[in-house]
Amino acid sequence: MIVRSDIACIEQLRMDRHTFNILCSLVREIGGLRDTKNMVVEEMMAMFLHILAFEEKNREIKYDFQRSGETISRHFHDVLRAVLKLSRVLLKKPEPIPEDSTDERWKWFKNCIGALDGTLIDVTVPVDDKSRYRSRKNTISTNVLGACAPDLQFIYVLAGWEGSAADGRVLRSALERDNRLKVPRGNYYLADLGYKHCEGFLVPYRNIRYHEWRRGNEQPNSKEELYNMKHASARNVIERAFGLLKMRWGALSKGTKYPLNTQIDIILACVYIHNLIRQQMGVDPMEAELDEFMQEFDDDDENDEDLIQTCETSPAWTIFRNNLAQDMHNVWMARRHHQL
Structure with missing residues (x-):
């Protein structure tokens, strides 16, 4: 071997x-x-x-x-x-998107540190616990919260919550525990509509489509649609990171016979080794197969006062999103007029 x-x-x-x-x-x-x-x-x-x-x-x-x-x-x-x-050396350290970023996916999201989402991973649990671990997809699973950087390396992971737990509840736990998800004030993650739109977590507009347009002749009709399109394009990295993780490690494809605590530890170990592979190998051998797979198929010296520890809705954060969407739309409209 x-x-x-x-x-x-x-x-x-x-x-x-x-x-x-x-x-x-x-x-x-x-x-x-x-x-x-x-x-x-x-x-x-x-x-x-x-x-x-x-x-x-x-x-x-x-x-x-x-x-x-x-x-x-x-x-x-x-x-x-x-x-x-190895968690301290293999988990990615957050790096905010810089002001001068030229990355087409990320340049609008200055000071963003990545994307965040939850995924279900099947586990084996005692009969008495099956009802709690039964997910909305009728699988016996743990709800795993992950946060990753644009390069598909995980910054944070929390595994062990029951499959029936709502994503927002898992996020609240991640912000409150000792080994918590750290979101410095002024920074934020991109998240989907399973989470509240609040300081530290930028989500799409509700009831506005937000998947990328597949037909080249179709254009967004409002600043909200344009914003949701840009948001979905960048946030897709967390879905791809989870996809790579599950494709790489067969042990995550179904529950094993190990005790539940060991199964949770295996998930964490898979995340850490995934990061090492992304760090050390110039070409990730699994990435070429990722699109086909997905079709089939979250620093100790920081001051706690400077970290976000709740996830409650905020008018100021809504204004921030509206201003960002308007800026995106202004630039996009100016380019269209120039092309005409």
Whole structure:
């Protein structure tokens, strides 16, 4: 898997050999993982990644690696604990969109730090808990809140909420807990209509279409439609980030037999390793297949007073959105007149 070629390594472990070596170094230096008498860290990590990528059962890994079931289980949990310690180095640090941005998707959203949304990931829970974890799609799932940067790296993730929980409720929890989503005042995330339009969270206009126009001859008819189109184009990054995550790791495609806490930890580990792949590999091997997959188918030195800790509607924030939509529309209309 590791030595033969980058192609084989990517196919089996979802990353090239260089990235794999960096991951092994991180779990040694930060995660505290050590070679044992009979197994080196590289083999432990290869087993771990292979299980995440293909959701293989213990008996299948026993055959592939010629190890006992007890050995595989023990080292899987050892590696999982080590990877979870990498959150501080692998989660993306927020970088606001600069005033001089020329990115067509993001230049209107100055000081925005990314996009935010929730997604459902199937889990296995005890019978007594199934009603709470049953989602609106009738799946037994956890509602996972994620926030990502324009480069599809996750800034924040909160997993574990019941599938029946509303997105707004999960966001409130993320803002209030110790390990919380941090939104410095003056910055904000793009979010969909599952969230309130309030300071720190910029959402589309309600009852106005906001998916990008697919027919080239159709144009937005108002500043609200134009704003919603621009907003949807930028906010799409969080949907793509979740899409890559689920496509990369088969373990997230359906609930596993692990205890619920372990299933939640696996989701977090998948997010952290996803970020490492995005950081280290010039070309993400999964991204070319993402559009087809999606068709089928959230710094300790900051002062708490300078962080947004609630998500309540705000007249000032509504004015901010209206002014932004008007500015977009003015520039767009000026370009159209110039072309005519």
